[in-house]
Amino acid sequence: MTAPILQVRNLRAFIAGQQVVEDVTFDVPATGITAVLGRNGAGKTSTLRGILGLISRKGEVLLDGERIDGLSTHRIVQRGVGYVPEDRDVFAGLTVAENLALAERQREPRRDFVAQLFPDLVARRDQRAGTLSGGQQQMVSVARALLNDNRLLLVDEPTKGLAPKIVTEVSDALAEAARIVPMLLVEQNLDVVRRLADQAIVIADGRVALVGRASEILDDADLTRRLLGVSAEEHV
């Protein structure tokens, strides 16, 4: 059993003084994809944003055994944490090439890997990101996180609002990326979770309610109905 890549201990997070994550403790294994599940408003996105320091937080966060909770966001990212935000957050006025160039932190970014995953972006490199479709913007957002040799990716609802065909494309890309970098994935689409995730953490009311194998959690209809507010079977 290898050491976890990320350890989160008693994380509490706040937005405008309001506590949005009560007390979250979990580990993220050094390989594969760990899904964060929960109802809307459970605190999943805030947990990710708290880990990254994008919102005010307390508690301990260790990346590969090293405390990062005292660092500012850009320093945490520089330590090897890639981030794909919930709403894509591409820079609309910048071209695709500029969006990607801005994300490059290392001398030899993995441009070939990204081009292979998202050939459409190569063709659209001079197009303003704001004029791309939602799916293409998501590809830019994921591509930005894959350009560098990260130690962990925090990926927030990458398939939200996308057409089924694009969901498959993005899921394929994440599966490919997960071969080289562990991932903490917030995802509402349980089909995607079932396909991609090895482990799952269920958050309810700002606390960790359950940790286990993703497939086992999703196979338990009563659990999914009670903790996620949906029936996993509806998604199969």
Next chain:
Amino acid sequence: MSTLILTLIIGLGLGALYFLVASGLSLIYGLMHVLNFAHGAFLTLSAFVGWAVAQAVGVTGWGGFLLSILVGAVVGAIFAALTELLLIRPLYERHIEQVLVTVGLSFAAVALFEGIWGTDPITIAGPPWLSRTTEVLGASIPNKYWVLIIAAGLVLAGLVLFLKKTRYGMIIRAGVENRAMVTALGIDVRRSFTLVFAIGGAAAGIGGVLAMHALTYVSAHMGSTLLIFAFIVTVVGGLGSLTGAAIASVLVAVMQQVANTYLGGTGDFIVVILLAVVLLVRPAGLMGKRA
């Protein structure tokens, strides 16, 4: 006809001056969400130092004129960078306090300038060509307005090139859109803050020296007067938009001049009316993004 041409070109020249002051204000607000009331102080100090340099080198020569502009830009950049590092940065994310400290600095700076250079305006004579005129379609255009227009054009071109062609320019453009996401890409966006302040200060410094040559005097209150119109331009153009600042500078100044010439000197009143209309109809400004 010649009066109209004269009015329009003077308006364009005045707009150029407004742009030199407003461009920095707009960039600073766009990236940092700081309304910088000390911007006028950058302009005034640059003008005073530019005046001192021109006096030392020779006020009527082109060498002294060009050197005063260069020194004005450097002084404006240094003053602005120090303001950001020493006063703004410690108040990171505390926007009200940041605004208050710039207001305080603007008052303190005026008092300091009055203490050093006195309360009366100091007159200056630049190169003789500046006080002559050039005939355009029957209108005699004072040459100083050509200099303002050319300088603002060069500054605009330089800013556009910087923003489009350099990595820091790219960071600033991205930061104006979504600063948090820039940091989430591992970029220390605060470094860009100092740079944006320095660039804005340099543009204001150039504006200060040119305003001094255009007005043929320099005074401790010069920056405060120009700052009012620069703020109006920044709001009308859209906070954070360089293009908006350029368009609004010309619009505001030309309307002001036309009203002064044809509507009994009501230029300032018309500008305030324009500001009110823009705030009511299009609160984000001509080129600004809706909140």
